[in-house]
Amino acid sequence: AQKVTQAQTEISVVEKEDVTLDCVYETRDTTYYLFWYKQPPSGELVFLIRRNSFDEQNEISGRYSWNFQKSTSSFNFTITASQVVDSAVYFCANAGNMLTFGGGTRLMVKP
Amino acid sequence: NAGVTQTPKFQVLKTGQSMTLQCAQDMNHEYMSWYRQDPGMGLRLIHYSVGAGITDQGEVPNGYNVSRSTTEDFPLRLLSAAPSQTSVYFCASSYRTRGDEQFFGPGTRLTVL
Numbered sequence: 001a002q003k004v005t006q007a008q009t010e011i012s013v014v015e016k017e018d019v020t021l022d023c024v025y026e027t028r029d030t031t032y033y034l035f036w037y038k039q040p041p042s043g044e045l046v047f048l049i050r051r052n053s054f055d056e057q058n059e060i061s062g063r064y065s066w067n068f069q070k071s072t073s074s075f076n077f078t079i080t081a082s083q084v085v086d087s088a089v090y091f092c093a094n095a096g097n098m099l100t101f102g103g104g105t106r107l108m109v110k111p
Numbered sequence: 112n113a114g115v116t117q118t119p120k121f122q123v124l125k126t127g128q129s130m131t132l133q134c135a136q137d138m139n140h141e142y143m144s145w146y147r148q149d150p151g152m153g154l155r156l157i158h159y160s161v162g163a164g165i166t167d168q169g170e171v172p173n174g175y176n177v178s179r180s181t182t183e184d185f186p187l188r189l190l191s192a193a194p195s196q197t198s199v200y201f202c203a204s205s206y207r208t209r210g211d212e213q214f215f216g217p218g219t220r221l222t223v224l
Binding site for chain 2: 004006009032033035037043044045047050052091093095098099100101102103104
């Protein structure tokens with residue numbers, strides 16, 4: 001069975017700190033996709049990144065970076081120099097035979 | 112393009128009532144799905160569809176029905192509402208499969224008394 005675990009339920013940082021959100025997944029599928037979504041206080045879900053299981057290259061997009069390690073079944077997300085606008089709930093998800101979401105990490109960035 | 116639209120935005124039901132949550136997309140996406148979001152549990156898949164006329168159950172399908180008569184529409188029916196169905200419901204669509212980027216609707220907040 002698929003499972004996505006986001007062990008950090010809440011993280012609080014001060015603006016300009018770096019923060020890493022952890023994501024660990026379990027799957028028996030050999031081909032799968034991993035995602036991160038952001039849910040700001042307004043409630044909508046915003047796509048951040050998609051990674052397939054054959055591509056372990058890390059990705060950087062501005063202040064955001066992602067580290068995919070198949071050996072540890074992890075797909076961690078780092079925000080560099082956090083800003084108040086980064087405050088949101090972040091979800092990791094795995095699409096194998098079903099699209100499964102983790103429980104989310106609430107990030108609070110204080111000024 | 113309107114993207115993914117959901118109606119209503121808010122709904123209050125009494126136990127035992129039935130209702131339909133509407134979802135429509137104008138992106139010609141094949142894959143559509145319904146999720147419920149409960150505190151601390153992320154989003155859980157209720158039902159999904161890989162194309163018109165084809166639907167399948169997700170992780171938590173009990174108490175819900177779906178149909179997909181057109182590519183654009185994917186309504187979710189609550190047969191006999193229960194307080195355990197109090198949740199925020201999101202509809203999503205993607206180009207072809209669950210492995211593609213999901214576009215989410217704004218959500219419907221449902222309360223069952």
